[in-house]
Amino acid sequence: MASIRLFDGRRQGAKRFEALVRQHYMSLYRVAYRWTQSVEDAEDLVQETCGRAWRRFEEIEQLERPSAWMMRVMYRLFVDLTRRHDRRQVDALDDSLLATLEAGSPGPDEQAEWSAKAARLVSVWPHIDRDNRALLALHDIEGYTLAELTEITGLKEGTLKSRLHRARVLLGRMLQAGTGEVRHIGGGKRL
């Protein structure tokens, strides 16, 4: 008696899944890195996202934009992540990002001002709430539109505008103070 194996069928699914991941990997990784400022943490975040994508693969394969689904999952994973690694990230952050920033600096003449600005951002970035950090990175660094953010976060456009503004104001104040201690803006509301 012969045994029938389903493995061939699953392998075909795995191949399609691999193609999907390879197609969207760098955009996921890029955003994850902006959020975490760590190569290893970004890879972990993408891995967890892909793990969930595989478990729902048959469903997301039918979607018009599976990348939006994956980004939405990664966003939730990031903002819901426990904060136990945040302290380590703060400590490890400066060297990593500064090295990156220096590698991509525009030219020797602008180097000092550029590096100083980047260094100030690096010092306060981990002190911003994860959800606000995610929004700032997606919209103001990676250039995602409000419509795309609505799809990713599930928030309404008006709410996103408001939160982006408040996050920018807080970040601006932190940059000026050179610290993450500034916690209140606009009439004492907390971000």
Add this chain to the structure above:
Amino acid sequence: MKCEDCSMRLADPLVWADAGSRGQLIEHLAGCGDCRDALSALDALHTVRAAPVPQPHRDAIDRIIETATAGRRAGILRPNGFWAGAAAGAAAAGLVAALWLTLTGPGERPDVYIPQVAIASHQPGYVNIGIESAVALRRAEIHVALRGAIDLEGFEGQRDIRWTTDLEPGINELTLPVLTNGQGGGQLIVEVYHGDKLKTFTVDVHALSSGDAA
């Protein structure tokens, strides 16, 4: 101008390029400390935008794909192991059902007999289905559909599973590890296609509560 709107316009280079819009922004900024802070933040964020992201580790994507697909329960991607393992498990657990069917041509009378099996909740019961073929059949398509409150172990949440396989002459055994959730069971439908031939087989699966088992 509301601060939220100002903030969004600050981030839009096209707004800055327009003299009229630029004038409105500057006027608002002159009297609004919050928006000046937001502008300062945007300036820093746009600086970072220009910075390259470091490359991930070279083998990261392969590891991510491998971990993601292997992480699924019951070894979904374990090469050649899952179904062979399930069949071996069936011998240990006792066969729930062994059903034999023969591929028939179009227009032939379909099976009307629906066997019943009972499976204890939350642990797999193995339903064995034998597909008999007089000749070797290359690339037969098998479709397993699940209805009601049952799952296949390792494929939780999937209601339809399709794949192609080669059938050998004689009896080809397909072992399905069926899970019930104690809510009444469901129906397992197996369809085998080859060319214009189709065989459909249905099994009613009942959930066996612990009281029933006793």
